[in-house]
Amino acid sequence: MGHAVPVRVARHAQPGLRRRVVRPEQKRVSRQHPPQLSPWCFPAGRHRRLVSIVSKFFLLGLNARGELQQFDLIASNREDAQREAMRRARQAGVQVVEIGSTGGGRSGATRSSLPLAGLFTRRRFDLPLFVYELLVLLRAGLALTEALETLDERERQSRPGAAEEQGHHVLPELVRLMRQGKSFSAALAAHPDCFSALFIAMVSASEQTGGLTDALERYLQYHAQVSIVRQKLISASLYPALLMLTGTAVAFFLVWFLAPRFAHVYEGMPSADLPLLSRWLLDAGLLVSEHTLASLGCLLALLIGAAAVFTRPAWQRRCLALLGRIGWIGEMLKLMQLARFYRSLGMLLHGGVPLLPSLDMTRELLPFTLQDGLTRSMTHIAQGRKLSESLRHEGLTTTIALRLLRAGERNGQIAGMLEQAARFHEREITQWVERFARLAEPVLMLIMGLGIGSIVVLLYLPVFDLAGSLQ
Incomplete structure (x- = not known):
C-alpha cells in the first residue's frame, strides 16, 4: 500500500468551480525551471554582453588555381577564429590570405575604451579590405553608389570614434564626387594617399569595358600573391x-x-x-x-x-x-x-x-x-x-x-x-x-x-x- 501524497487545496475557491490542486513536486519543478524570458527582457548592459559572446569572422584564402575563396567563421574571440581558420584552410587546401571580422562592434568598443591609443597609432585605409567588401556588395546586386553608402554606414556604426583615423572621410567623399557626375576612377584619383595608381588605372579601364567586378577580383588576386x-x-x-x-x-x-x-x-x-x-x-x-x-x-x-x-x-x-x-x-x-x-x-x-x-x-x-x-x-x-x-x-x-x-x-x-x-x-x-x-x-x-x-x-x-x- 503506497503512501498518500498530501495535497493542498487553494483557499477561497468559488463554489461550482473545479478546485485547483497544487502538488509539492510540481511546486519544486516550477522553482527549478523558471519561465523562459525573451532576450529583450534583460537589461541593456546584460543583453549586450550575451550577444557579444560570439562574433562573425571571415577567412580569405587562395586555392591551387590562384582563385580567392571566402569562408565564414563564428568564434568567441580572434584567437579562436584564427585557430578555426587554420583548420578550415587545411581542410580546404587553401593558402591563408586574410582573417578578419565582419562586424566591428567589439573592436570599436575596445578602441573607444582606449582613448590614448590614437596618440600612438593611426589606422591606415585598408584598400584590400575595401575592395573585397565592395566586390561582395556589387555581386549581391547593389549599385556602385549604394554599395559605397552601405560601406560608409557600416564604418560609422562599427567605429563611431574614428575621426582621427586616416581614410575615415574617403567613402563619403567618393559618394559626393560620384553624385556630382564624376566617374568612379576620377573619384578615386582625388585620394592618391589611399588608392594606388595601379588600382585607379584598373578601375578606369574597367569603366570602358563594363567589367568592374572582374577588375576588383583581379586586384585582390594580385594583392594576395604579393602578400x-x-x-x-x-x-x-x-x-x-x-x-x-x-x-x-x-x-x-x-x-x-x-x-x-x-x-x-x-x-x-x-x-x-x-x-x-x-x-x-x-x-x-x-x-x-x-x-x-x-x-x-x-x-x-x-x-x-x-x-x-x-x-x-x-x-x-x-x-x-x-x-x-x-x-x-x-x-x-x-x-x-x-x-x-x-x-x-x-x-x-x-x-x-x-x-x-x-x-x-x-x-x-x-x-x-x-x-x-x-x-x-x-x-x-x-x-x-x-x-x-x-x-x-x-x-x-x-x-x-x-x-x-x-x-x-x-x-x-x-x-x-x-x-x-x-x-x-x-x-x-x-x-x-x-x-x-x-x-x-x-x-x-x-x-x-x-x-x-x-x-x-x-x-x-x-x-x-x-x-x-x-x-
Whole structure:
C-alpha cells in the first residue's frame, strides 16, 4: 500500500468551480525551471554582453588555381577564429590570405575604451579590405553608389570614434564626387594617399569595358600573391632578427654585470699590466653600471631610431642599393623587383590598360638604376619595336621572362605570360629565401657565440697573464 501524497487545496475557491490542486513536486519543478524570458527582457548592459559572446569572422584564402575563396567563421574571440581558420584552410587546401571580422562592434568598443591609443597609432585605409567588401556588395546586386553608402554606414556604426583615423572621410567623399557626375576612377584619383595608381588605372579601364567586378577580383588576386611573397620574406627573417636581439641582450648583460665585478678584482693591478682590450672593456662596464638607466635609455633609443629610420622608403631604397652592390644578393634583389614589375604590368594589361600607360605606371616599382632603362624601352616601343626586344635591350628581362614574352607576342597573350613569369620567379625567390635563412641561422649563432666568447676571454685574460707570470 503506497503512501498518500498530501495535497493542498487553494483557499477561497468559488463554489461550482473545479478546485485547483497544487502538488509539492510540481511546486519544486516550477522553482527549478523558471519561465523562459525573451532576450529583450534583460537589461541593456546584460543583453549586450550575451550577444557579444560570439562574433562573425571571415577567412580569405587562395586555392591551387590562384582563385580567392571566402569562408565564414563564428568564434568567441580572434584567437579562436584564427585557430578555426587554420583548420578550415587545411581542410580546404587553401593558402591563408586574410582573417578578419565582419562586424566591428567589439573592436570599436575596445578602441573607444582606449582613448590614448590614437596618440600612438593611426589606422591606415585598408584598400584590400575595401575592395573585397565592395566586390561582395556589387555581386549581391547593389549599385556602385549604394554599395559605397552601405560601406560608409557600416564604418560609422562599427567605429563611431574614428575621426582621427586616416581614410575615415574617403567613402563619403567618393559618394559626393560620384553624385556630382564624376566617374568612379576620377573619384578615386582625388585620394592618391589611399588608392594606388595601379588600382585607379584598373578601375578606369574597367569603366570602358563594363567589367568592374572582374577588375576588383583581379586586384585582390594580385594583392594576395604579393602578400604571400611578403609574408614568406618576413617569416624567414624573424628568427635571425630574434637571434641578433638575443645576442645583443646577452652582451649587454655581460658588460653591465660581469665587467664591473672583474674591474673591482683587478683594482690592485697596475693599468700597464692589463691588456688594452680588457682595459677598454672594464672601463665600459664601469660606465654602464654607474649609469644603468641612461645606458638602457640610449640602447632603447638606438633600437627605436633604427626601426624608425629603416621603415622609411628613402632609407629602404638606400639600404637596398648598398645590398645590391653584393653580387649574388644584388641579382636576387633585381629578380624580386622584376617579378613585381611583371605581375603589375600583367595585371594592368589584363585589365585593359594600354601598354605604354601601363609601363609608365609600373615605373615606380623599379629602382632608379632600372627606371631609365624602362624609359628608353618605352621610347623604342613607341617607335614600333616589340616589347620583348625593348626590355631585353635594357636588361629588364630574364631568360624565362624573355621566352615567355616572345611566346605571348606570337599568340597574343602577353598579359598571361607576364603573370606566368612573375609566378615562376616568385617561386624561385621563396626557395632562395628559405635556403638563405637556413644558412643565416647557424652563421648568426656562430657570430653571436664568437662575440660573447670574446667578452668572456677579455675578462679572464688578465688572470691568464697573471698565472703565466707566476709560473
